[in-house]
Amino acid sequence: MSNPFFKNNGPILILDILKILKINLNDLKENININDIKDLSASNKSDITFFHSKKYKEAANNTKASFCITTESLKSELPNSCLPLVVENVLVSVSMITSLFYPDAVNDDFDDSTTYIYDTNFKDKVIYGKNVLIGKNVSLGSNCKIGHNTIIEKNVSIGNNCSIGSNTIIRNSVISNNVKVLDNCVVGKHGFGFFPNKIKNLRYPHIGVVIIEENCEIGCGSTIDRGSMSNTVIGKNTYLDNQIHIAHNVKIGENSIIAGQVGIAGSSIIGSNVRIGGQTGISGHIKVGNNVEIGGGSGVIKNIPDNSKVMGYPAKNIREFLRDNK
């Protein structure tokens, strides 16, 4: 998907990138243009990529990128066609280079380009409340309803038959058909991802978006953050109750049901047909399989295989939990 939300400032000359990374590359033959920064698998010949953990060894072996930000100990995994750029801290360096390509994706100031919906072409196409604001280049399907005081920021795309509540803010999101987003939600702000730094933390760009697939419902007061390098995805026909927090890069499968006040931390992947009880918390970078049931109030701190029923903090087999707590 080309990214309509964050303008790519590229191409950028490789020597300008090396300067920022404070790297002097003797092997460099030509000061070529770099189009974009992408992950190992998505990169093409004219992109720069990054490799910071052995977990991604296979993707590193096969990357098509010409340059890769990485470490001394990992660089041998790269193919000959990819020049390693060895740095001390891969993620901080990636943050700096991504900020170079996507300067608008670092901060989340409000969209000051919006206009009242009655001044747009949607005024005869959509049923809308008072004080509805629409950003530039927004796309709205047929038969949609948008409640009072709701703000749809620039480039957002919403499908047919969608109902958006009142006092809701949607940015950097692609929403399919038949989706409901209820009142007081914030969808698509940047995630809670930054490099801690005394005096002033260093935010890195979030160039991912929020994708909400068809037939979903998002409850009141929920927050769904957009991805940093990948997207945050809510799968088809998945329902979220009120006051739920979905962090950046989270992916939830289809037909899942998530009860009130659940929180899912960054980059976790939840399967399809999953049921999560109220107030459950799921740590970051966790994988929850398909057809899993998680009892209310659980704290999930390790992966859960398909077809499991778990409960507790930390979550374990539900029968075990109930037996141990008789």
Place this chain on the structure above:
Amino acid sequence: MSNPFFKNNGPILILDILKILKINLNDLKENININDIKDLSASNKSDITFFHSKKYKEAANNTKASFCITTESLKSELPNSCLPLVVENVLVSVSMITSLFYPDAVNDDFDDSTTYIYDTNFKDKVIYGKNVLIGKNVSLGSNCKIGHNTIIEKNVSIGNNCSIGSNTIIRNSVISNNVKVLDNCVVGKHGFGFFPNKIKNLRYPHIGVVIIEENCEIGCGSTIDRGSMSNTVIGKNTYLDNQIHIAHNVKIGENSIIAGQVGIAGSSIIGSNVRIGGQTGISGHIKVGNNVEIGGGSGVIKNIPDNSKVMGYPAKNIREFLRDNK
């Protein structure tokens, strides 16, 4: 109480109801009009009711309804005056018939009938902020204050001396005197009740309302869902802190104090003089007695008798909890 919020589409001919349930009733003598669908106890001769669990056997024995949606194994409990309509899944069938009587109670699209308060008769009666919206047939008592951007949707009734904050949405609710609802709340949306169904979940109507009795206070960012068949009730002089979620059909007694970020799942009943510590979660269909104290962070998964002090996940006697966790 007659229900001012959801217009009853009845009377509906019993043959039209049977058609939807795909029932061919040989015993039926006359194609009579059915006025409403109600629970077993509330039904009159011209209503249809439903009976799906042995728990309600006594009510079933005494129902005055002429027709009852039920199962093969339960139908013998009904009196002779009540014809059983045997179906496979009682709740799905009830959902279909309730949708027939109350088509407007299935979805929660925003109220597009609202007008600015300064264009209503309340403009000289109420102290109000900017951009306040009032639906049709709203009733507001004397000496009320309504903050900026707040939306009071159609048919809502608010008593005397109430203070409603800013950015708050109230629908399908009856609010008594001296109540405060603080900022950014959503009161009265439908609950998280639906029948899971691959491809597209099936929502059933929520024809209950939210009742907030006198002297209550509801903290910022809280969500209180209306009932499905019964009402959601917050008893007199009960105080809720910020970011609390009260699900559909929940009933809370008088003089209770509920700290921040507590969540109470659907249909649970909380007594009077109850104190609930912050972030506690209470499962659905639980009964918490009077004069109960629940420590912060607890997860309540079974009933709690009167005068108990509990804490933990799952919640147990508080002294036991503290001893086990020394």
Place this chain on the structure above:
Amino acid sequence: MSNPFFKNNGPILILDILKILKINLNDLKENININDIKDLSASNKSDITFFHSKKYKEAANNTKASFCITTESLKSELPNSCLPLVVENVLVSVSMITSLFYPDAVNDDFDDSTTYIYDTNFKDKVIYGKNVLIGKNVSLGSNCKIGHNTIIEKNVSIGNNCSIGSNTIIRNSVISNNVKVLDNCVVGKHGFGFFPNKIKNLRYPHIGVVIIEENCEIGCGSTIDRGSMSNTVIGKNTYLDNQIHIAHNVKIGENSIIAGQVGIAGSSIIGSNVRIGGQTGISGHIKVGNNVEIGGGSGVIKNIPDNSKVMGYPAKNIREFLRDNK
């Protein structure tokens, strides 16, 4: 700091105060004016103070106040220059007298003095969205952005280079430079502090403010309550994720990182360089030291010393927690 938010109704004659407390003071020589009610250390000769717990014995020994609301058993700790006013319930009496000095600090009705920002002097100084409201005597630094529908109530002070999101409400707060407050937040309302009372609870004034120091970020949907007698403080460069609740009088140090849905109850003090995992709850009146790490989902019910790593409910040493839960 002089308090620009709550107008002091003083001076008030001591005989008027004694009347309310139902105290007949034979030792009283002169019906002098009392300027203010302050805590033991902050009081001057013309103030009244209060002393309700032995914990504050040292401050009581050295108070400069001329009058002190206290109990029979504590009064001997006061210096001769300070006349004890003996009551049954110190805090209820303090509430009554504070209400006398600060009648506007008891209720949190919306600020009806606000005007649209385009009608103020800020219209050429600030980048602002639609429907932004500004109260009387607000101060805004240079290079600020304020999102749509946001309300900055009277006397609030905001520094330079701040970005305030949309649909956010800020009152009774002092915000330093380079602070971001994201969407749908409520900052500065009174805390959940009141005296429970059958029929109608008794709210006491909250005359503290919220102080947010420079370089902080406050996530979407968060609520930060102002202090009752002292202030609620978020230290420099501390970042809060979404849906966080910070209760009244809480103080958080510098460079701390607090993940989504965390709740911190009233009067707790959190150190600097603290990291708190998502959904953690911290009880009231707790002290968490510097450089502490608290795992997600924890429930902290006792003090945590500097440099500790804890997790669990109740929170304990993290290695112990993980070992016990293998």
